[in-house]
Amino acid sequence: MATTLRIVVDQMVTPAPNGISRYTEELARALVLTAPRGCTVEGIASALPAEKIAEIEQALPGLAQLHRTTLPRRELAAAWQLGIVPTLGTGMIHSPSLLAPLRRHHREFDQTQMVVTIHDTMAWTHPKSLTPASVAWHKGMAKRARKHADAIVVPTHAVAEQLSEILDFGDRIRVISGAVASNLVLPTDADERAEQLDLPDEYLLAVGTLDPRRGLTSLITGLGQPDAPELPLLVLGPDSWGELTLAAVADEAGLPEGRVRALGYLSDADLAVVLDRARVFIYPSLHEGFGLPLVEAFTFGAPVVHSDDPALVEVAGGAGIAVERGKKGYPERLTAAISSVLDDPDKAARLAVAGADRARAFSWRDSAERVWALHADL
Template structure:
């Protein structure tokens, strides 16, 4: 009988898989590829349509099996929140989020273990960025993790420190980093994709929404300052946040609406085209749990300007140009200076491109998967 690691892959069939879905798929693929001799990987999903199961199996070639819960996703989330079900049984379970069957189990029995992953602590630090239901669920699941998880994975040491200020997990926290999403490569028809997306000849690119924490508004205010080169901005994200609209916010900041373009890439290749064609990638977020977006920009040789959010500082390791957020006014001015320097100083942009490319080599899904296998072996 092979030793089986069962990974919760339900996010792959969620209406919007999002970042956790991408993370789960990439990590699970790498776990399959790096499985030690005599080990196998199975998936766990909620009750869904046969087409959803087929999609999971197609996305994860080599998966040894798929456990299908009798409960649909919403019901399963509620059941696991209150610990009222024992499905999907015991064994080694790895969850790429807090969505996991956290319950009392005998830790003296070899192979009986549950490991969960925490990607951020927004439910505590920025609850307004989430729905009240999501905040309540995340807080409840972290309480269950404190009682029942054998280990908790986080992507950065910075997040581990934030998490420690919220809940005492003792020595159960493990830092295992992320990597660029699979397929993040500019295809042969990259020029055609750029034309289809309406990308300008030169531009800055930023990922996120107008939510204050993401810093996109700060960047727009920076670009609207006198003396800053009038370069277009491509926003990878939605055009609206609540009642705010990107074009209106840009004009209020002194940036002509025509200079701002919102795009939603259809996949990794389209995102690669957007990133690779940029003069610089800007990550102005005030607070993040990981730095995956920086890693992806680094991997394509794009000069990176980023805030001094602790996770960004850790991931970049001086490969990007850090801009202090600060506690008061002045962030927009500092962003403006950084953007101007990268645009006008070719040697600086070239140095950032090279250092970022080198830094990207430190992040690989196979390495992350091997650390996960080692974690479960240690448990």
């Protein structure tokens, strides 16, 4: 008798793709490729338009079937939050987020398994980084997970520890990390892409928004110090956050116009080119659940400077330079760490080698196999 694992893939095609969108697609694809003999993978999605369904099916060859619920995404999220699960609430179900048909069940009697993923604790620790509606939804679904989920997947031990202090999941938490996207490889037309992106010959690279949690303002402030490196800073992300703009923050730091530039959201090919040519990659975020950008930078041999956020320290595994967060002097400490790399070619080379080695510790195949093992244990 065939065993079927159903994975919620709805967030692959959200209007504004995000980290969970990519996580969902990569994990689902790897689950299909690593399915044990006699096991198949099916998908669950909201009442998406036909073209979105086709997009999912094209991205996930080998998916046995894609089930569409009768409700659109917004209504489905609200219904599942209320425990209204008219269909698709039985069998082995894995959700790459908290969007899941959580309900009361008896695993030993009806063979139903419910596993959800909680990527971070921001809804509790940094609610201003999310919308009020998103905070309420995440907290509500986490409470349902506490009641009904058979296991909760988190990306790092840091998140596991933080989550345990917020909700009592007992021994149900499992740490299974993500990895770099399979399509993130250096293209053959790298020089042409670099020219189109107007990349400087040398530059610093960061990722994030001006949300205070991301620490980008501290980085820009530090670059305005008299002894700071004079290389331009390119930012993977938007030019503004609310009423704040990169230009305004850079101007307040005393940086000349154009010294800090947003690249927006790039294709995988363009992102690979930008990472490959960066002198130093900086990730100053004050709170993260995993920190995939670190692994991406490691993959392309970029020396990495990051904050000492527990999740980032765990993911980096000593392959980057960790800078103490928060307390007075954070901008200056970031700048000093960057200068230490730029001024010492041997140190930069050592970091590049250590980072490339660390990146090999993360793979989607390994993550998928651990998900299959988790469901087998359940």
